[in-house]
Amino acid sequence: MSAAPAPPQAARAHVLIAVKDLRHAKSRLGPSLTADERAALTLAMVQDTVTAAFASTAVHAVTVITPDTVVAAAAAALGAAHFPDRGEDDLNAVLTAAARTVGPGRVLALQGDLPCLSGAELTAALAAARPLRRAVVVDHHGTGTSALIAESRDLDPRFGPNSARHHIDSGATALNGHWPGLRLDVDTPDDLAAAAALGPGSATTRALLSMNHAGSSRGR
Secondary structure (H helix, E strand, O other): OOOOOHHHHHHHHEEEEEEEOEEEEEEEHHOOOOOHHHHHHHHHHHHHHHHHHHHOOOOEEEEEEEEHHHHHHHHHOOEEEEEEEOOOOOOOHHHHHHHOOOOOOOEEOOOOOOOOHHHHHHHHHHHHHOOEEEEEEEEOOOOOOOEEEHHHHOOOOOOOOOOHHHHHHHHOOOOOOOOOOHHOOOOOOOHHHHHHHHHHHHHHHHHHHHHHHHHHHHHH
């Protein structure tokens, strides 16, 4: 049985992924990883997130918002566009600005640290969100936002502490699908262990293997 054809481009979503400067990435992993390891892991997770987004039949484009030239180049190599961020901009303001540049249509503001994300999960989430003005995918902790879905003019991002509650209070509907990879953003050592157990994408797998090898070498 052949797969269903992808919807026309006008009906598909434009994914926006905001990524910090790698020098400041994933500070909560500091007790477990060196600064170079955190940067390498963050870049790998972004690559896996972008790859998964492009694997969704409900996505027609991906834009990475970042001040980091290394992240921008890696995303471009995968086919993503780049929206410049001076690094001083408020996350919500820069997401709003980026959404306005992509024109009318559905946008999905997505975390960049979702190493276990699959294209099928994004396709399912976008389908569930289709009848809704704004929708949110709450992260595995129950407090953060993994994804925010809306028309570009209605995105109204409210990322930050307790962002899930802020998005819901502002009118977004929480989606209830079973999407473990979409909900598993990595900020802490426990998150990283959960991602390793769930099964990350190829770039994150290589980064973890490299770190394990380096750790073994340091231990000799």
